[in-house]
């Protein structure tokens with residue numbers, strides 16, 4: 001694997017490879033000194049043209065735990081403000097000597113252009129409404145951690161599907177692993193054409209919740225809405241929010257997931273996000289180990305010292321605290 005741009009780059013076997021390797025990096029992350037030398041001498045740059053807390057910090061943490069050097073690009077203090085193009089920015093950064101570019105951009109397809117222009121490994125950290133593959137990997141890992149596998153699991157993805165790259169990557173990842181996915185949303189928050197999507201579609205949340213194993217809530221992306229797509233947020237919450245009443249009607253074994261950031265009180269009631277069966281913090285925690293696995297597969301696999309570092313981590317427990 002040279003780049004990670006979309007879930008289909010991985011396929012079922014690739015997803016399995018990443019998630020198996022993630023187990024080793026979860027173990028590394030639990031050590032008193034959570035660090036291995038696998039990517040010593042490599043440089044990873046975060047090139048984020050959109051805001052992020054989880055993805056950016058977890059990629060930077062993952063790179064540091066693998067002993068890579070990191071560079072952070074901040075749009076607000078960069079020459080982008082003087083009109084420098086994405087291509088010139090990428091070529092400038094590459095001239096300094098980088099091995100991987102982690103890019104988030106508001107335009108769908110931008111990571112594919114970066115992969116074409118440069119020689120670094122490119123990881124898509126979210127492009128427009130299109131894909132967010134590492135989110136789907138960490139979500140898949142979290143479901144496997146709590147439920148063993150995704151095979152045959154019934155998963156409802158609820159909310160703003162239209163604007164959601166998380167939904168697109170998760171539909172691909174979940175169905176490749178054998179889950180049955182139902183999208184629940186008002187017509188205005190679905191893409192105009194879902195022909196060929198391997199999903200069922202409903203606008204009745206209560207009926208869907210009665211027969212799911214996992215409910216995955218999406219953030220209302222108010223910043224991407226140019227039209228009034230719902231009559232009001234209060235009405236949206238009444239029909240499509242995971243309210244306390246709806247959460248109480250779910251079995252305790254139904255996982256509640258959300259990619260973050262949450263609008264507490266809109267798509268999920270404030271207290272529902274903190275229930276024992278809500279695994280939102282686990283999703284964030286697993287994000288670091290999953291991103292370590294992705295960086296390792298792109299930059300470290302095949303190097304003798306890299307294999308040794310991970311081998312040591314799994315076989316001896318290394319310097320466990």
Ligand code: CP
Nearest residue numbers: 052053054055259260
């Ligand atoms: N889930 C997610 O991508 O969060 P951030 O926007 O904080 O990175």
